[in-house]
Amino acid sequence: MLRFTKRADYGLMAIHYIALHDDLGTVSVKRIAEEFAIPQELLAKILQRLAKQGLIVSQNGPKGGYGLSRRPAEITIGEVIRALEGPINIVSCLEESSDCPQMERCTLRRPVRKIQAAITHMLDTMSLAELTSDDVPEILTIKA
Amino acid sequence: MLRFTKRADYGLMAIHYIALHDDLGTVSVKRIAEEFAIPQELLAKILQRLAKQGLIVSQNGPKGGYGLSRRPAEITIGEVIRALEGPINIVSCLEESSDCPQMERCTLRRPVRKIQAAITHMLDTMSLAELTSDDVPEILTIKA
DNA sequence: ATGGTCGCCGACTAAAAGAGTCGGACAAGC
């Protein structure tokens, strides 16, 4: 229904929280899970995924936890979402290996691709750092 | 996963097809279903929904079918999608009656709302008529 | 060295949404 999954949702909350708190050391899964009332094991899986993609780094053992691998301004929302959900395709027929029987006739593909490009661009333009501050890009205009 | 359902997909194809062909009379579900290789009953349900929302009008009996209720330029993609999928919410916590335990602390809400507003605006700006022509709004720019 | 804390990982279950089907009722034209 054109909606992000909770994976993306939780992941963004968590990485944002880490961004705000990792200057004093790593942040444990448990702490984040409690803070946001997210099932701990679920969040753990999400963070593991982010770690595997290199967006955050893990520290094992007691006093362990997660920290950012880059500075907040250098991590975009788009990266986080793609790390968790894979490439963005707002319609299935734009995927690789789509067997849409209407490849030829379908006139929707072009405009849909544009919409998708716009969304992707928007997500890639917004960094973690901008989540905190108030100067989120204001509103989008369509260049006619 | 941030994706439109096939309902929306099929619905757009169909209404666009109707827009192109209804000057000569109504268009039957069967014809559209065959044209796009969509299960006929499924498409029927989708069109019923569009009819109920007043975007298209139905004509019963033989030689019956569907026609647009307005001119193509006056029907937007956004309308069609909302008619089929309900209001657009890219994250569940922006819905009515969301019991997100983080209403207070969550700093994601504002930026997410912006992204959503941008998408909605984009969909509402694009009309059926523009699907056919090539002058789809080119690319979006972010007003910083 | 050892035990508790914490991240790592894969397999599993449960719930919800999506996609598609079936069967019957009704309407209009031939």
Add this chain to the structure above:
DNA sequence: GCTTGTCCGACTCTTTTAGTCGGCGACCAT
């Protein structure tokens, strides 16, 4: 009155998402 076609609700099947469980290995302090 029969055929063509729409209307409509209930039902099933499949896929995705959400969440759970249990064992493993790293790390640090005592």
